[in-house]
Amino acid sequence: QKEVEQNSGPLSVPEGAIASLNCTYSDRGSQSFFWYRQYSGKSPELIMSIYSNGDKEDGRFTAQLNKASQYVSLLIRDSQPSDSATYLCAVVRGSTLGRLYFGRGTQLTVWP
Amino acid sequence: DTAVSQTPKYLVTQMGNDKSIKCEQNLGHDTMYWYKQDSKKFLKIMFSYNNKELIINETVPNRFSPKSPDKAHLNLHINSLELGDSAVYFCASSQGLNAEAFFGQGTRLTVV
Numbered sequence: 001q002k003e004v005e006q007n008s009g010p011l012s013v014p015e016g017a018i019a020s021l022n023c024t025y026s027d028r029g030s031q032s033f034f035w036y037r038q039y040s041g042k043s044p045e046l047i048m049s050i051y052s053n054g055d056k057e058d059g060r061f062t063a064q065l066n067k068a069s070q071y072v073s074l075l076i077r078d079s080q081p082s083d084s085a086t087y088l089c090a091v092v093r094g095s096t097l098g099r100l101y102f103g104r105g106t107q108l109t110v111w112p
Numbered sequence: 113d114t115a116v117s118q119t120p121k122y123l124v125t126q127m128g129n130d131k132s133i134k135c136e137q138n139l140g141h142d143t144m145y146w147y148k149q150d151s152k153k154f155l156k157i158m159f160s161y162n163n164k165e166l167i168i169n170e171t172v173p174n175r176f177s178p179k180s181p182d183k184a185h186l187n188l189h190i191n192s193l194e195l196g197d198s199a200v201y202f203c204a205s206s207q208g209l210n211a212e213a214f215f216g217q218g219t220r221l222t223v224v
Contacts, residue, residue, distance in 0.1 A: 031210050032210040032211065032212075034212050034213075038153075042217075042218075043202055043215040043216060043217050043218050044155065044202070044215050045215070046212050046213070046214065049211075049212045086153065088155065090213075092209075092210040096168070097209035097210050098143060098160040098162060098167045098168050098209040098210075099157045099160055099168050099170070100145075100157065100204075100213055101157075102154070102155040102156070104152070104153070104154055105153060
């Protein structure tokens, strides 16, 4: 079982729609959860971090964490073509601090 | 001011050569990492250093040798380069072992 799994996509949404990205993780003791955005040929860029159950909102982005279901998601409201990128879910396990486990990413395309 | 900077950005070299990649962060973080992103874009931890001490060595061939002269620097030396070493190598840093990591711009290594 992979440490972090994401829908591989690609996910395609029209401009102005809500994009929903999902991630599950295998270690119930995981402590920290992150979403990164990576444009082609660029480095991963942190867009959200979440540490406790519930929702966390930052502008058009909302991260949702459900530790009981071992599930973390990212919602992008009012999607823009500039949001087109690969979105990476990353998790720090409680038993192996100092190591971010990444999912394989979901490629998002927002079409005008 | 670049927060995490790596040099060089591109590296093309022949099999069997030895090469180094340098990384510096000016964020005052105590933890630094090397990640490898393969052709399928999967990001995998290689090494993790906390306060200059190696804490994670993720089953990397011993041809790869990291060195951290101080908390702001983490270099990666690779001996006897092989074709399979071709990838993008990212340096990252964080404050603490379970916090969000910030990535450098990456070094695209091509072994011919």
